[in-house]
Amino acid sequence: MIYIIGAGAIGQALAVLLQNTGKEVVLVKSRQVQETQRDFQAIHVHVSGQLSQAAVKVASLATISFESGLILVTAKSFANSTIAAKLRGANQPVILLQNGLNIEQPFIDQHIRQLYRCVLLVTAQFNADGTVRFKPVSACPVGLVQGEQGMLDELVGQLDNPWFRFRSEQNIQPLIWKKVIANCVFNSICPLLDIDNGIFYKNEFALRMARNVIHECLAVAERQGVALSAQEVEDSLLSISRMSDGQFISTLQDIRNHRPTEIATLNAEIVSLAGDLPVPYTKLLGELTALKSQLNLL
Structure with missing residues (x-):
């Protein structure tokens, strides 16, 4: 299972592209999911001149219970204190796909054992019709913040796909x-x-x-x-x-x-x-x- 916390353009694009490579994905929204919303959200992503789409399972950060799997954080970094508190002591690996300096500190403070950072070399934005326009620039490097270095290649292998590329990086700073x-x-x-x-x-x-x-x-x-x-x-x-x-x-x-x-x-x-x-x-x-x-x- 891959949990993606953050339902912005990056999170939605990644959810669709991973699910369409056979991964089981849950898109976790930082805000409360309304009772009237369905358990699945239809998402459409324009990438490399093609339209990729999927019905992705959605959940609310406030109510979800994270089971075994990989947790990705694509939400805006100002939400990190709230997200880190929810993940306190998590055994699952957590990868931050965010911009900024020292954004990992709330997760270190909450004793996340396996913590990684990804440098995003992609852009994404919502179109007027609600679809996502995604443009890759280069493969996104992922490196260790704290935990076991030996898991890095395996985690990157779970994420890498033909549209949203990832690679391992031993010195991420x-x-x-x-x-x-x-x-x-x-x-x-x-x-x-x-x-x-x-x-x-x-x-x-x-x-x-x-x-x-x-x-x-x-x-x-x-x-x-x-x-x-x-x-x-x-x-x-x-x-x-x-x-x-x-x-x-x-x-x-x-x-x-x-x-x-x-x-x-x-x-x-x-x-x-x-x-x-x-x-x-x-x-x-x-x-x-x-x-x-x-x-x-x-």
């Missing part, structure tokens, strides 16, 4: 930081410009803004013991920008739909870790995005 730095760019500049991810490979001025954020974040990463080059981070950012051209970053989707965002685990977390290091671009862009999010919640 540099890749987490590389993606976080890219997300500090995408999740602040794109919402503020109200534009899709393709802006950075199309517009030199936007790319110069991105380079300022990358430079600041790299200094913070180095202080945390993570060595990355500006070129490899920029190359990753441009690759994501090209491959997800036309897709809207999750923070912009959330703002448009009057939902809370994850900016606190991105730019704001970088600022918190920076200490006396100057990070004015990262700070200002993050604060403006947080303000825009707050105003759209009113």
Whole structure:
């Protein structure tokens, strides 16, 4: 059994693609499932020019009892304290498919024995008709946070499929930081410009803004013991920008739909870790995005 906690675009896409490879899947919604809702939800995913669909079993986080199997967390990271409390002391492996720094801490605090992080190199968004548009960028690396390293390849084998690819990674922290730095760019500049991810490979001025954020974040990463080059981070950012051209970053989707965002685990977390290091671009862009999010919640 594979439980997916979080029924957003990523969670729904993954649920369909796994179920259509023969896996038994339960999509666990963070919010209460209404009594009028059926036990199964029909989900349609557009991927690689094809329509993939499945009737996926759904449940509520508040009432579900997790049996043996694998638990994936695709919900927004601000829900992690609630999710971790529900999973307290779980024996099942838990894989976090989320953005941000230090998002694993609530699960460590709740004594999750087998904890992993996945760096998402895909994009997904809901279409106006409720279907999901999914675009892969590259195979998503999965690495150990705490527990038994020997299970990693087996878990990745359960998840990997022709549309949503996964791979094992022995040293996940540099890749987490590389993606976080890219997300500090995408999740602040794109919402503020109200534009899709393709802006950075199309517009030199936007790319110069991105380079300022990358430079600041790299200094913070180095202080945390993570060595990355500006070129490899920029190359990753441009690759994501090209491959997800036309897709809207999750923070912009959330703002448009009057939902809370994850900016606190991105730019704001970088600022918190920076200490006396100057990070004015990262700070200002993050604060403006947080303000825009707050105003759209009113």
